């Protein structure tokens with residue numbers, strides 16, 4: 129399962145994992161955008177791709193997506209919590225509704241999906257949870273307090289899941305990139321700046337999923353510049 133698969137990194141993960149031979153359950157808010165995105169996957173085998181509705185701000189869609197995945201494929205091996213939003217704002221520009229939205233997408237959504245997916249991840253004996261976190265989950269980045277708080281909390285969620293379900297064979301990893309070339313960072317990337325490509329993060333996701341239970345990586349910082357971490 130990959131959340132936020134209709135564009136950005138989520139779509140790149142779908143492309144990479146499809147090419148690796150995985151069967152995919154893709155979650156997105158906009159069915160049409162998802163269908164169009166799936167149509168761009170090279171050599172698409174649509175018997176291996178399920179498209180589902182997932183909106184992190186609609187709690188019921190988390191379990192409904194897991195249920196549909198199990199109904200269609202009968203098992204679940206990995207959950208990639210990718211969907212996320214960034215809010216750039218001054219620290220004292222506090223807005224309850226906007227903060228709630230950031231927490232819903234970056235923290236509560238992944239938490240709900242983890243809980244819904246857990247029985248199935250446990251059942252397979254080598255379940256994987258990959259949380260697409262951020263450099264902002266490791267270090268404070270001025271100008272986006274809501275985002276930083278949500279990503280630090282997402283890191284705590286990663287550690288919690290890693291500890292709680294280790295004995296069941298479930299391995300949880302946080303991937304923490306700096307700037308990646310997607311819509312999210314488009315306004316933030318200065319002209320000529322070299323940043324991480326989504327395909328590189330997809331290669332890391334693929335590697336994490338392929339690791340045995342005895343070679344699990346808790347946190348992966350990903351840097352495009354020397355001083356990033």
Ligand SMILES: NC(=O)c1ccc[n+]([C@@H]2O[C@H](COP(=O)([O-])OP(=O)(O)OC[C@H]3O[C@@H](n4cnc5c(N)ncnc54)[C@H](OP(=O)(O)O)[C@@H]3O)[C@@H](O)[C@H]2O)c1
Pocket residue numbers: 131132133134135136137138156157158161182183184185209210211212213214233260261262263304305306307308309310311312313
């Ligand atoms: N780009 C970066 O520089 C960067 C760096 C570090 C970490 N990250 C993290 O990487 C992840 C992917 O971001 P990206 O760079 O691919 O950004 P993006 O291109 O802006 O994509 C964001 C994705 O999240 C989905 N999403 C947003 N709100 C949602 C909601 N309420 N319910 C379900 N899905 C929702 C979007 O779906 P819609 O198409 O429906 O909007 C989209 O698929 C995020 O967790 C982000 O925090 C990004």
